[in-house]
Structure formats: C-alpha cells, structure tokens
Amino acid sequence: MEVMLTVDGLEKSFKDKQALKGISFEVRKGEIMAILGPNGAGKSTTIRNIMGIMYPDKGSITFHNHQGKEIPRHKIGYLPEERGLYKNVKVMDILLYLADLKDYPLDKAKERILTYLKKFDLEGKEKVSMDELSKGMGQKVQFIGSILHEPELLILDEPFSGLDPVSQELFKDEIRNLANNGTAILLSSHQMNLVEEMCDRLFMIQNGQKVIYGTLDEVKTKYANFKCTIRGKNNVRDLEKISHVQRVEVKEESAVLYLDQDVHPTNWLQNLPDYLNVSELKMNRISLHEIFIDIATNKNLIQEAGDINA
Structure with missing residues (x-):
C-alpha cells in the first residue's frame, strides 16, 4: 500500500520540556490510522508539525516526496479539535472561503457544499450564520470544510466531539467512504470504542514517545x-x-x-x-479502552506478548 505521509525521528522541545522524542510512523493511502495518547502526550504537537503550524527541531515529515515548507498543504484536509470558523459568516460563504484557500474551483465547491449539506441533514442552512447553529451542526460544517477540496491526506482531531449518535454514524460512514476511495486518514480521538471500530492501524504516544504502533490485530495479539x-x-x-x-x-x-x-x-x-x-x-x-487506560496511567496490569513494529 502506497505511503502518503512519513514522520521520521520527530523531535520538538518548548523551553526546557521535550514534547516529542524521536517518534516515527507512516500513514498509507486508503487507511484510517489512529494517533492516540492521553492529554499532553504530544499528539497535538505532532499534528501541528505535520500541518506546518510549527516545525520540528529534528527529524522529517515527508508527504508526496516533499518535506517541510515544500509540502503541498492544499492536498491536506484538517479538522482541528477547537472550533475555528467565523461566527458571523454564513455557512456557504465560510465554506467557499475555505475552498478558495485550497485553490479549489469555486463552482465545483458550491455543488459539493450543497451535496454535503444535504447528506449531513443541513439542507437549507447555507444562508444561516455560523453563530445560529448548534455545536453539532457547527462540527458538521467544519468537517465539510476539511474534506471539500478532496484532500489526499485528511487529519481529524476529535471529529466526533459534540455529535449525537445519529451524526456520529454519518461521520463514520463518510470517513470510511473517503478511505475506500483512497484518502489517507490520520484520526485522533479519545473515544476508544470508535477508534477500535474504525481504524486499521494505531500509533499511541506517551510522554512524547511511541508506546504502541501496529495494526489493530497486532495490538490485540500483544495486549488484549x-x-x-x-x-x-x-x-x-x-x-x-x-x-x-x-x-x-x-x-x-x-x-x-x-x-x-x-x-x-x-x-x-x-x-x-x-x-x-x-x-x-x-x-x-480486553477492549482498546482498557489497554489505553492501563498504558496511560502506568498501571502495567495487562500482560504483554512480544514487541510490535509496523
């Protein structure tokens, strides 16, 4: 399977704290790869380095044979954990603006916006201001903005936040469809049941270091x-x-x-x-949730069997 993104030996420090300690992983075309870890483990720092919001002290990030500032960001979609859309702007206007930032044809973007609004039960909301929408509706709009330009790599940070069970199913179906059509997906979430249900491979980070890296079957074989x-x-x-x-x-x-x-x-x-x-x-x-809690809290109650390398 083609490798879309390679993170190799990434290190990053802030003053006297080392947030990333030489982490390495790959994201392949058409797979859903989970990046997991407790708060403060280094997940957000990793994602921000990939997105070019900051740059590593050591190591490299390669996407389509491009590194650093040469990475074509218009081919990457990003759904941040925090809400980042202007509140007093209409839904259609903000989505067209995001498409324009990615150099995506606006006529095609408008068609896709209307299709996605209907798919996510937001039909007729294109002229509504963002501040009039519920938290869940706002999350749907932000998700549409992250996939509108047909990215080859999609980074999702807590995509299910604020969603009811019905909306979660809509998101899960669309994420699977994107992966089936070749999009490489890097997903960060604390909802282990959804990660276990959806993801092909896992990368877990603790204190800036790799603790788990492998397919779900490999993780289950080792820990579960x-x-x-x-x-x-x-x-x-x-x-x-x-x-x-x-x-x-x-x-x-x-x-x-x-x-x-x-x-x-x-x-x-x-x-x-x-x-x-x-x-x-x-x-x-044993569930992925139990494995996560055991590792994140250093309880060491779960017996391991060999090392995992992917």
Missing part, C-alpha cells in the same frame, strides 16, 4: 488477553485459585477474571470448577 465476566455470588479467593487467572475485579455480584496470554477460551471454560455460582457468563477480549 481474554477476560471472563461471571455474574453470581462467588468468593474472590475461589476465583483467584482458578488456573490461568491473572487478577480478579469484583463489582457487587459480578466478577471480571483477567486471563493469561495464550489461553484457549473453550478449554478454559470447560475446566471451570463446579462450585462456581454462575447466573450469567461472558467471554471476550
């Missing part, structure tokens, strides 16, 4: 052990004695048993002791 949730009154010590159980978390009449790596779930279930009180049982893998 099986867990078994048992509903019923049981003694914690009895649960802890069960083979291949790393630890047990109990909440009221429910217990979650976190299992060792390489446990075969069918065999493990067949060997559960007869004395257990089970009114309900569920077996699944």
